[in-house]
Amino acid sequence: MEDAYRPATVEQAAQDHWARTRCFEVGEQSDRPKFYCLTMFPYPSGRLHMGHVRVFTISDVIARHRRMQGYNVLQPMGWDAFGMPAENAAIERGVAPAKWTYENIDYMRGQLKRLGYGYDWRRELTTCKPEYYRWEQWLFTKMFERGLVYRRNAVVNWDPVDQTVLANEQVIDGRGWRSGALVERREIPQWFMKITAYADDLLEELERMSGWPEAVKTMQRNWIGRSEGIELAFDVADGDQQLRVYTTRPDTLYGVTYMAVAAEHPLAVAAAEGQPALQAFLRECQQGQAAEAALETMEKKGMPLGVDVIHPLTGERLPVWVANFVLMGYGTGAVMAVPGHDQRDWEFATRYGLPIRQVIRPTDGRDGDLATAAFTDYGLLVNSGEHDGLDFAQAFDALAAKFEGEGRGRRRVNYRLRDWGVSRQRYWGTPIPIIYCDDCGAVPVPEADLPVVLPEDVEVTGSGSPLQNMPEFFECSCPQCGKPARRETDTFDTFVESSWYFARYACPDSDAAMLDDRADYWMPVDQYTGGIEHAILHLLYSRFFQRVMRDLGLSQHAEPFSNLLTQGMVLKDGAKMSKSKGNTVDPQALVEEYGADTVRLFMMFAAPPEQALEWSDDGVQGAFRFLRRLWRQVAAHVAAGPTEPLDAAALDEGQRSLRRLVHQTIAKVDDDIGRRHSFNTAIAAVMELSNAVNRFADGSPQGRAVRHEAIESMVLMLSPIVPHVCHALWQALGHEEAVVECPWPQVETAALAQATVELVVQVNGRLRARIEVAADVDKETALAQALAEDNVQRFVGAAAPRKVIHVPGKLLNIVV
């Protein structure tokens, strides 16, 4: 064995071994239980960044640990290859998106291999290839047949100068990123997937998903936003029209003092005819961005339409206002305003001098003063005629029954979740397989004509999609009647590709079907790891697609991911690493300087996976130093010659003590990696063991046997984290079999036994002494021994203890 640790040669040798033995290529014939370990696949942006290294290392450690525990582990890798950056590169540098993407993939694949991840590369997926997206197009046509997709108008960010649709991130301070023009909201026809048809199922199943973090489940619950309320029609005065609204607070109905409608609402459009001031305001409402955060934070403005509605209970006339915060696309495009009991309505009413009426009285003695804010809690009805004195539930039932009897309203479950708009007016994406025929309407492309291939040789200008200028792409004939027709030039949202790739890894080469039997063997994913930023959209869309695939008979499973780990970001100087901030650290340079193992070790040691990780160059040095120390430790042990077998019964106190630590550490590391995913504490525990071995000076035959067990255990325990150096060290320890094929070390319970333990002694909850007691000591004995301590006596004094709390094996608290 070499004296010095040389990562470059060590890592090359280990990677050659894995490639030669193809040990990460797995099939479905196995007597081991399956374990499917997956990370969110990367966008091929050009080079790996530290965030990638972090998430892939987390997953690789889990996969290698499971493998040692005897599972048939699948860990695949692929590329989420469609998306805007490729178009941006095309605009800026004139390189075709396809060429740019494939070159990035080639480079990044090399980087992944250099980092030593245990992937089954035969299953690599690239979503911009027709073999992949044809099945996505196929699924869309099946959803079309089942009525799960439809077309309607929806709002986009419109750049009036570049004449193009902008993504939210391309709008900076309300202006187009390239033109600088003020962005407008514009409605265009788009395709939608009916995720709302699964809203209740997606919501309810969360209750049973014990392997997901509570925070993610809470966010999804709130996103789906199930509410129970009443849909109610107000009669428009002086006419036969009705204004429909939905409310979850029918108990506040007597407090309605005005109505608010969206600028696009028919009532507003009709009222604006011949009223230039109102028309100007409606135009103003269409300015600004489509993003909800922008809408919610903008100044709330409105104007009266000069139209009244009749209050269905009091017969009072209520003015209808148009307001910029009410959106036509959500709900009915109209809301009833209760300024006394809704804060946004309160602010609007205060601004425009509209009446504020109290109709709910607090039940806990508060005054509920409406002069400073709305009172939004539940309470008892007042100023509500015959309904005075009812509580929320009673008022809800009474009013629902009344309106249902009159045919004016009905109880309704409503969701905040909206259907998924999948149309994008972009080039670099999966073509939507639809043909528009003047006679037959929107017709899905027949299965035999799939895939609709995206032309790769195009010129991207940044103004609209190149597909719109390519007759050879969009000119076609109607599949139904054969007449000349026009192909859809919009492409899919890239979230569509990432909503089913996890299942496709099971059968990436299947050209007869989207999924086959192999998907049922591997699915669901046992461990899914990715960024918390995907907590809602990607994970909800994937849950939706998995259900659609189940309902089409492609899978038996409703849920795609059994266990979810959401990892934090990698920061430097407290900020997310980004080119614009100039605070990036290139993984490639570090791998070249220290080796992959050092980078992996630092990543796993610096922070628990869910938390943000603060980058530290010194910390990387420390990780490298530890590996070098480990190397020397093994080298010194090996150089001292072979050891004799361990005889557990013949050990002295010092030997038993080190051996106890070995088995305690195995138990802790197994739990830390396998259950808690607390890799940083697992590494700390092995470091402590390594320090203890260094201090252990016993050169006797049994002393060396104990040290041998400790060192072999350390190498096995570290091998999921730093697999290359452990591959070399395991060989140096004289093993024929590679460490990657070794089972996880077993805890020997007998080695954990301990005759005495340290007990912390507190007086009135404050630490005053530590005593050594028998492991099974009773309370009285422990108390007597504690009272014999000088420092305990000082604080207890002559008084008799009022109360004694004994936590066996931990603490004794004397209360005086």
Added chain:
RNA sequence: GCCGGGAUGGCGGAACUGGUAGACGCGGCGGACUCAAAAUCCGUUGGUGGAGACAUCGUGAGGGUUCGAGUCCCUCUCCCGGCACCA
């Protein structure tokens, strides 16, 4: 604005189910080795007082529950993620 999360020494973090605050690592300081430096090794390292034993303060801020709170509850501050066309 709404939803979710976070805040512990000089720094990254540990404390898993309410029971020893600061494991492990980095950095600092002192020492050994060396002509010297690097590397390595040993010791030490939250603040204050004390020679020490030890005492006392201390987990973003303020309050509360408890024999005991970093951990539970209430109020607040700041930071991060998401908000449906970034991925």
